[in-house]
Amino acid sequence: MKSVLNVEVSCFKNYNTPSNPQKVNLLTWLNSNKYKQKVEELRLLEDKSTRDQIKSKLPAITPSGLFSYRSEDHIIKHSGIIQIDVDGLDIEDIEIYKNELIKIKNIAYLGLSVSGKGLWGLIPIPGDPKMHKKYFDAINKTFESFGIRLDEKPKNVASLRGYSFDPYAYFNHNAILFKTSFFYPTDKLIKPAFPGSIESSNKLLNWMIREIQNAQSGERHATRLKIARLAGGYIAGGILDYGVEVTLIEAYLSQYRHIDSKQIQKKEINAIRSGISDGLKHPIKSEFRKNLSWDQIPRLSPFRPSTLEDLSIEKNVLQGKDLIFNSSNEYIQALKIENGILLNGLGYPAIWDCIKSNQFLDLKTKQVVDMINKKHELLAIIRKFNLTTC
Structure with a gap:
């Protein structure tokens, strides 16, 4: 079956056994009823410690890859999948959250956690182990904008996911790849393009990186804060995605990691973060876009980067205008x-x-x-x- 979930991952005997993993197909695992009865029994228990004890004995997988041993250093191959874990939900709100989250085109799977008191999901990302943490940070930031805090554990590429069962789990076999842009400046100046395309967003980000890296002595802190506020406005306006924060911080560190002290680095990173946070309160939207209907220009949200089809539609709208x-x-x-x-x-x-x-x-x-x-x-x-x- 053609599916973004049709990949191989490692399966471990239980939570406490990090060695001797077996290969399993992720899609097959998600559809398995093998431990259904144990999960249903677990969900009837009120005592959390008893639930956790039973849970720890269930088999578990590493959704983000194949491993020779369960640790970041022993990854064989990234699966191109990252997991999200939404805990702390009231039971009566779970269906409401689920119905809203499945509207996000990047979510390939969403179902109940083993306790039945939370939701967990899977999102396709580029299969690069070195970028795993950065993709998690970008996804986490986006969820924070929805008022949802994700569990930090999946930031580790070797994070586990114990067996769970949900007869009404959501599957999207054609989920859109979540891609955060990490662009670095070129020596060539770039002329502007119409807002709304990936190309113009990339050029905008390149310009911001140059401004941060090339700021004159005595103006660097103010420039970083100013650029970060502008970035926040573009994020709120849907022109840039939430991964920009990570990109701008990396741009600063790549230039000044060996120049600024740790104390100054911390100050400058906080300036970028607070600047973006402030800018989010003041969306910058293209006046040109406002003249077009919502249906004519596809929404460029952090969770829905433009597809080639979207860009084709956008090009047709812009032509002749x-x-x-x-x-x-x-x-x-x-x-x-x-x-x-x-x-x-x-x-x-x-x-x-x-x-x-x-x-x-x-x-x-x-x-x-x-x-x-x-x-x-x-x-x-x-x-x-x-x-x-x-």
């Missing part, structure tokens, strides 16, 4: 300042439009935008006196 600005003055009037950065009317950094190779603006308008970039007060003056800029 004129630029939203009819004149240079109209373009200038649409500029706005967010967290100390000048954005164009499409919600992207206006500095992109000043690049020589970009034919979107004429030379005179580029000069005006460049001046406003250097002195933001000019924008208020132009508007206050209704000046003709070109």
Whole structure:
């Protein structure tokens, strides 16, 4: 059967036996009724310690891969699957949460935990053991935005999942791969693209990384905070995903890990995190997108990266549509300042439009935008006196 869950994983005799694993098919395991009766008996018990004792004797798998021994260092192959564990739910709320979570196109499986008091699920990710923790962090951040805190254990690639049974478990054999973007700057300046495509989001992220890494001495902390706030606004507006936080922190560390002290590193990482948290309260959405219906432009949520089909639809919508600005003055009037950065009317950094190779603006308008970039007060003056800029 063709399914993202049709992969091999390791199975262990019980929770306390990390050696001698056997290969099992994940899809077969999920559909097995072999220990159904034991699980049903366990769920009737009130005493948690007794439940845990029985649970520890059930067989368990490592959903994220094949292992020669149950530890991170003994992974043979990543399965391309990561597990999520949602605990602490009230019994009466489990069905409500389940009905909402299965709307997420990246969830391949969702079912009851062995206790029956929580939900656990599986999400396909790129099968790279080195990136496993980063994908978990990105997924966890997204769930936090829904008000849901995931158990941290699956962050370990060798984390276990004991046998459970749910006759009404949810299966999505064509679940969409969850991909967090980890892009690093190139030496080449990039001209802007319309918002809403993966390409333009990647370019935006590259620009942010360059700003963080190339900030001048004395301005580095303020720049990181400013860029992080902007990133939070883009996340809230659906232009970037939650993995951006990890990417920006990595961008900072790659440049300054051997320069800044541990104390300074901690301070700067906290600045990026708090900046994003603050920016989330102020969504930045493309004005161009607002002119299109919800159905015309696929939603670019953290859990639903655009597929090729989505991009095809988006391209068809954008084709034949004129630029939203009819004149240079109209373009200038649409500029706005967010967290100390000048954005164009499409919600992207206006500095992109000043690049020589970009034919979107004429030379005179580029000069005006460049001046406003250097002195933001000019924008208020132009508007206050209704000046003709070109």
